[in-house]
Amino acid sequence: MSEVYAARRTRLKEYCNAGGSAAALVSRPANVRYLAGAAPPGAVLLLGRTEDLLVCGPSADRPPQERPDEALRVQTLPGAAGGDPAVAAAGLAQGQGADSLAIEEHHLTVARHRALGSVAPRLRLANLGGAVEQLRVVKDEEEISCMRIGAEITDQALGELLESILVGRTERHLALELERRLVDHGADGPAFPTSVATGPNAGRPGHRPTDRRVEEGDFLSVCLGATYRGYRCEIGRTFVIGTAPADWQIELYDLVFAAQRAGRESLVPGAACRDVDRAARQVLDSAGYTEGLTALTGHGVGLEIDEDPQLSPAAMGKLDACVPVTVEPGVHLPGRGGVRIDDTLVVRPEADGGPELLTITTKELLAL
């Protein structure tokens, strides 16, 4: 694995050097993880003029499954100092003779930025911007393999829940039960707070579970995902509770399903992100559900649950092969509930069979 991290750091250094910076300070945790193999809490990565260093705060507890790249020197700040690894790294960069340092202005606070300037007054602080995030968009097969395992775990957890009795249980209990099952099946943990929404709450994006209990006739929508070796995925499904769904439920479900399928089918290398969004969105639009749609119909996913690219009407850029994204349109009718259907897929060329569906739980409308 070490060569993978070294290659990623080399690409970033080339980018920095082209921009006129001899050194770079990476502080955003997912970016540190991507380039160093591990991101102990608070740790920063210095890509220095003469040496790369992972600078860690005192007594940072490392997740056991994450080990920093062995090719990287790890420097741990002394406990008593209580210092900021980013500030220490800036001092080290200056000590290595760098005259400029590219930092992540979208992650460092104004106060930390000022502290860097005081400790290393001879360094010109440049902006690294979202350079690491852009490197992260296209995944290698090792990364996709972690996401595939995470999706299998997620499908298992969801499948087991569907076999249990649901009526009478609260949204909060069901969410906790799902999270427990994710861990049981080997997840590092949930990829994001599990959402379980019943009755009038169903279909609300990002709904936080309440004490409402599942009732006969409800829509039940769930959204969950496992983190596996740092990589996240996401699945959303909507079910009906009881023997048979009502007509309005079937209609709404079929509509959202059609929108989600249109989005999935438009995932080809070279497709404009806004066109994927439009494919899903226009199905809902043309049925009159213009109001209250979410700003995105999907997004990239990987070390973070919400990464580039965004699938939205204003999104720029095109999809590449090996980019995992979610496709997750939904409709929520205030007071009645609604439907969301959400998959994680990897963009693949048609010659390779088209988009690879990672979350394979059925999208039939199940009555539970």
Place this chain on the structure above:
Amino acid sequence: MSEVYAARRTRLKEYCNAGGSAAALVSRPANVRYLAGAAPPGAVLLLGRTEDLLVCGPSADRPPQERPDEALRVQTLPGAAGGDPAVAAAGLAQGQGADSLAIEEHHLTVARHRALGSVAPRLRLANLGGAVEQLRVVKDEEEISCMRIGAEITDQALGELLESILVGRTERHLALELERRLVDHGADGPAFPTSVATGPNAGRPGHRPTDRRVEEGDFLSVCLGATYRGYRCEIGRTFVIGTAPADWQIELYDLVFAAQRAGRESLVPGAACRDVDRAARQVLDSAGYTEGLTALTGHGVGLEIDEDPQLSPAAMGKLDACVPVTVEPGVHLPGRGGVRIDDTLVVRPEADGGPELLTITTKELLAL
């Protein structure tokens, strides 16, 4: 409750005006929550020249138990814009005729700060610093009451776990079980990731649960806490698995217990924070455990798990009445395990009975 929030905002405005700023922008979520009664994801609070506003991003899902202060106007950004509430608020501040705006430099990133400057070029951006954090240090009885309920929930969850069979279960399972019980008993959720550490892991501060199983003869240390109505608390206990603890386990336990008691007993209004730290630390020091002690022996707690004041050798300042703090010394012996004992207490004058212990689970060395 509305008067409480209004009074907090008035105090902050007086502080800002004294510093020469007519308006303030609060962006750190716990600070927004403290002043506005709720903090939908991404929302910021503008204390303006003519009006206070809670500026929210599109489709922010609010926790059902949190409602913004009704005296406060809520402005929701349109969904399509996808804008930053902080940037929008700066524009509104300038529109209200403010010439300077105090912002939280320790929370706003460099990139957001720059965007504020572009949108409101006539505003001088000053630093609010940790002003809201300082207001938050001393709690009112309403806040303490939430913490007391949270601590009761935490004691219940821990008590139930102790009655179950532990040998053979993994750290990760026990941690999940504790978190489920917290929610069962009415917590909003865990106050921080629950730590369960067995055998050689026991006593490691902030240990992340692994798949190690509880064995006979292990030390078992747990650290958990409930969030109740936004307020957090924390308890840490160490147990022995089996019929009787070994001599070294009893000795180590008695030592950490003595250190923790010394810390607790020094919690009086007016005590220097560093003296509380020293009281606990010197018990461990004098027994030869100087190496590997954590930087803090305790810290403030409230809307966040880790607040001011810090109880550390370099801490400045004194304790006031009605300040909740943790006291949590510990010793970890690499390869063997260790002991941590952690309580949440409220500083109270001796006339009121001295420090109020919120987490009342026994600190006897139980053999489970």
